[in-house]
Amino acid sequence: MSALNVIDKIGLIMTKPRSAFEAILLDESRRDSYLILILVALNSSLISYSRSSNLNMINLLYSFGHYLLIWFLYIAILSFIIKRVYKVPGGFIEFLELSNYAQVAFFIVAVTSIINFLLAPYFMPKFDELISIFLLLMNGIIWWFFLHVLLYFAAKAYFKIDVAQFIVSVLISWMLLTAVLIPIFFAISLLLGVVSI
Amino acid sequence: MKTESLLGIIFIAVILTSMLLSLVPSTIKPVENTVKASGNEKISSVIINVKTGGVRLIVNKTIDGWFINGTYSGEGEYKLSQDKSYLIMNFDTAIMEVIVGKSVKNIAVFIDTGFLHCIVYKDNISMTISINNGNTNLLCVSDNISLSLSISNGNLDANIITNNITGDIRIKNGNADINGVLSGGRINYKVINGKANVVSMGFTHKSREISNGVEGELFSNGASDLSIYLEDGNLDLLIARK
Numbered sequence: 001m002s003a004l005n006v007i008d009k010i011g012l013i014m015t016k017p018r019s020a021f022e023a024i025l026l027d028e029s030r031r032d033s034y035l036i037l038i039l040v041a042l043n044s045s046l047i048s049y050s051r052s053s054n055l056n057m058i059n060l061l062y063s064f065g066h067y068l069l070i071w072f073l074y075i076a077i078l079s080f081i082i083k084r085v086y087k088v089p090g091g092f093i094e095f096l097e098l099s100n101y102a103q104v105a106f107f108i109v110a111v112t113s114i115i116n117f118l119l120a121p122y123f124m125p126k127f128d129e130l131i132s133i134f135l136l137l138m139n140g141i142i143w144w145f146f147l148h149v150l151l152y153f154a155a156k157a158y159f160k161i162d163v164a165q166f167i168v169s170v171l172i173s174w175m176l177l178t179a180v181l182i183p184i185f186f187a188i189s190l191l192l193g194v195v196s197i
Numbered sequence: 198m199k200t201e202s203l204l205g206i207i208f209i210a211v212i213l214t215s216m217l218l219s220l221v222p223s224t225i226k227p228v229e230n231t232v233k234a235s236g237n238e239k240i241s242s243v244i245i246n247v248k249t250g251g252v253r254l255i256v257n258k259t260i261d262g263w264f265i266n267g268t269y270s271g272e273g274e275y276k277l278s279q280d281k282s283y284l285i286m287n288f289d290t291a292i293m294e295v296i297v298g299k300s301v302k303n304i305a306v307f308i309d310t311g312f313l314h315c316i317v318y319k320d321n322i323s324m325t326i327s328i329n330n331g332n333t334n335l336l337c338v339s340d341n342i343s344l345s346l347s348i349s350n351g352n353l354d355a356n357i358i359t360n361n362i363t364g365d366i367r368i369k370n371g372n373a374d375i376n377g378v379l380s381g382g383r384i385n386y387k388v389i390n391g392k393a394n395v396v397s398m399g400f401t402h403k404s405r406e407i408s409n410g411v412e413g414e415l416f417s418n419g420a421s422d423l424s425i426y427l428e429d430g431n432l433d434l435l436i437a438r439k
Contacts, residue, residue, distance in 0.1 A: 007202055007208075008202055008205055010201075010205035011201030011203065014201075040212070043216050046216050049219075110214075114214055114215050
C-alpha cells in the first residue's frame with residue numbers, strides 16, 4: 001500500500017468512476033480503502049461536533065463509532081440482500097473494501113464545510129435559520145446521491161448487477177437498516193445516558 | 198502530474214483542511230463580543246429586542262442610571278435616544294444583564310427565542326413583554342403596574358406583590374404560575390394549550406375552562422378598581438354610567 005497508489009485511486013474515482021471500480025477490483029491490495037473510510041468518518045465526527053461546545057474525546061469517539069457502525073451495517077445488509085435476492089456470489093469483506101472507496105463522495109461535504117467555516121461568521125447571521133436548514137438538507141441530499149452513484153459502480157463491478165437491481169437492494173437495505181439501527185442506537189444512547197426513560 | 202493524482206491530492210487536502218478547521222474554535226464558532234456599559238442618564242423607557250438569548254432585567258427603586266453587561270454574537274447595538282430618555286437595545290444573539298434606575302416608567306422586552314428574568318422594584322411602571330419561544334420569570338414588588346405579557350411556546354412564573362395592577366397575560370403552548378398579593382386593579386389571563394396555577398391574596402379569582410386551555414380574571418372588589426397615577430401633565434377624565 002503506497003500513498004501514491006491511494007491518491008491515484010481517489011483521483012480515478014473522481015474522474016472516471018465507472019471504470020475506476022473495475023480497475024480497483026483487479027487490484028489485489030484494497031486495504032487502503034479503510035484509510036479513506038477512517039479519514040471520512042473522523043472528518044464527519046469533527047464536523048458534527050464543531051458547532052457545539054461539546055467537542056470532547058468521548059463525543060468524538062461516539063460519533064466516529066456511529067459512522068463506522070452505520071457504514072458496516074449498511075454494506076453488510078446491502079451485500080446480504082444482493083446475494084440473497086439475485087443469487088450472485090460474493091464476500092462481505094471484499095465488497096466492503098471496494099465500497100469504502102465510495103466514501104470519496106464525502107468530498108462534497110468537506111468542501112461545503114470549509115466554505116461554511118470560512119464564511120459563516122460573516123454571512124450566517126444574515127441567513128434565515130430556515131435557509132440554513134434548507135442548504136444543509138440540500139448538501140446532504142447531494143452527498144447521499146453521489147455516494148449511492150459510486151456505491152452502484154462498486155456493486156456493478158463486484159456483483160454485476162444493473163441499476164434497477166441496485167435501487168431495489170438499496171431500498172430493502174435502508175428499511176432493514178432502520179429496523180436494526182433504531183433499537184441499537186437507542187440502547188447505546190440509553191447506556192451512555194444520552195437519553196433516559 | 199496526472200489528473201488523477203492531482204485530484205487525489207486535492208481530495209486529501211480538502212479532507213485534512215476540513216478536519217483542521219473543525220478543530221479551530223475561532224473559525225467554527227460565531228465571534229462573541231462583550232458589552233459592558235453604564236450611564237447616569239435618567240432614562241424613562243427601556244426597549245430590549247433580542248432574537249436569541251436571554252435577558253435579566255432589574256428595575257431599581259432607589260437609584261438612578263443604567264447598566265448593561267453581557268455577551269453577544271452577530272449584529273447588535275445599544276443606544277440612547279437623542280434626548281437621553283430612551284435606552285434601546287437590539288441584539289441578534291445575546292445574554293444580557295440590564296439594570297435600570299427609578300426614572301424608568303416604561304419597559305418593553307421582545308425576545309424571539311430565549312428567556313427573561315425580570316425583577317421590578319420600582320412603582321408606577323408600564324411593562325410590555327413578548328416572548329416567542331422561551332420562559333419568563335417575573336417578580337414585581339411595586340405599586341401601580343400596567344402589565345401586558347404574551348408568551349408563545351413557554352412558561353410563565355410570575356410573582357406579583359402590588360397595591361394596584363392592570364394586567365393582561367396571554368400564554369400559548371405553555372403553563373402559567375401566578376402568585377399574587379394584590380389589593381387593587383385587575384388581571385386578565387388566558388392560557389391556551391397549557392395549565393394555569395393561580396394563587397392570590399386580596400383579589401377575587403374567577404377562572405373557566407375553555408376548549409383548549411383556561412382563562413380567568415383576578416379583580417379587586419373595592420373602590421380601587423380605578424387608579425390613576427399621573428406624574429406630570431394633565432388628565433381629562435369622563436366617567437359615564439347608564
